[in-house]
Amino acid sequence: MKQYVKRLIFITGVFLLILMGYNYVVDDYGLFRGDYSTPKLGTPEHYVKMKFLLQNPQKYNAFCFGPSRVGSIDLTRIHNGYTYYNMTYAAGVPYEWLNDMKQLIAGGVEIRQILLGVDNVSYWGDPKVNEKNFLRRSYKEYDWAQYVLLLLQKPSIVSAKTKGTVFDIYDTGRPFHYITEQEIEKDPEKYANNLLYVTTRGSGNRMDEAMQEIQEIKELADENGIELIVFINPMSKVNYLEIDLNEFNEFKRRLARITGYYDFSGLNEIAIDNHNYYDTAHYRPNVGDKIIDRIFGMEDSPLPRGFGVWVTKDNVEEHIRDLENELNSY
Template structure:
């Protein structure tokens, strides 16, 4: 039996309707918030939102008004350094938090280049670093949480960027969880892979907050610190192995040169991690070589911050109370 072209199109539309529905739904709902521009991102989910995108978009939307000149860089661990706290030390009413999940040194360098392209002067800066800052684990991955924004990452193709997010909508039935949660407003155990902890993103400063963790702490702090978010750590943790490799030096040089040309008042903070492992001494020496010993502050290992469990939300993130105390020390 032969079909006319019109009949063929009709059949394709009928039998392909479920696929068309999903495609249209993806465009309409923008589940990963990467198609459209948003005034604010509010409370979102760690496993489905890309912090690089949020940081870049929030910067671009607010920069014309605020002309940001003070920036906090790093991974989500930099969240402990709140812009409202930092503002009092640098006398800038509008600092900006330009971080990303698991951001590494190339991501930080890329953001600094992007800021300069927008015509902004970098007057003040904080770089929060740790061993993972020199890790490329997510560099070539298609993780939608870690994908770098195509607007400042030269090697990223805009079509490939959006295609990665689109494909993720169908991976492991993500869309089923998405519509289930959207329609019934009920979290179910099977959604855990996609929707876990809620976080909050402020605007215009783009700070990264932990409201759900704070709520759990208020409810029962004793129970909170007994859960498995806090892994075992040995009594005498080993020093980290060298993490800074030859190919990282160009990014360190770019950042150092940019700070020099901008006459930036900057601080390099080696994070006080829960594991209490000491940042490698050779890596610290390299940071001191590029940025000056007087600008590098090492809070790794055992110290007043890492000795107290109550300073942490879990094994990866320390609290703003630690960030405030560190800023008090380094700006005195």
């Protein structure tokens, strides 16, 4: 029996060493060698971006925080003297953005402006769940567990060459979906008519915690002379219609008590046209351009009606009524 156990331990050990060696050499997620020049199926964006920024505290002074949706926002289109970095990462929530801001400030980053892209994920997403996911963990110095988790991952059978994304970690911070864009260009109508369904409807509810965290983000920005610009992300009609809109409207009411914001959600022209989306959860760069145009007043032509409405505590009820009327007439 002892011999059997020893043999089992030996075989398991050899298997783990082979697995870890393979993952280190192949480096599917770019963590070990820091090479993000080729397409990857994913990368621990939150971790590697914070590490990069803290190692280069003078490189950027303006940031866009938000979940993966804001990855399609091209901040290089803004010409106001600031140097922008897109801090998008999967399932990002206010708790994480608040801690990132504190960490960046403590690390010597002089932040002038923050763009904050919120949506329904902001109040149901759980940062504790993110910490258990090796691709979503936050940055901690000497975090050996992050590397061990990656070394022990089961190798993917999907090829990054056909499904991967290029993560521009060392420049803009954006993910570039070149392969998907090429697929769309081949037959835009087919792609739009068969848009991949990705839900953003969650079962959790951190509304109170999220509002407190956004309040603290606002206070931290004010204390440090940081201009805070908040906006609600555009949503496809599928995602918009599947969520609890009463809950979403309550989020909008409470957000308006903290700060004014631009609301890009609703059943506007952008939402109902599948050509504007990679999947039902993620808008494409042409939509990101319209967000920048609206916020920074750079639009050359009129934007879609109801897209990017400026909302404050004084007009939030009127705005919600307009959205409800829009929904009823859809």
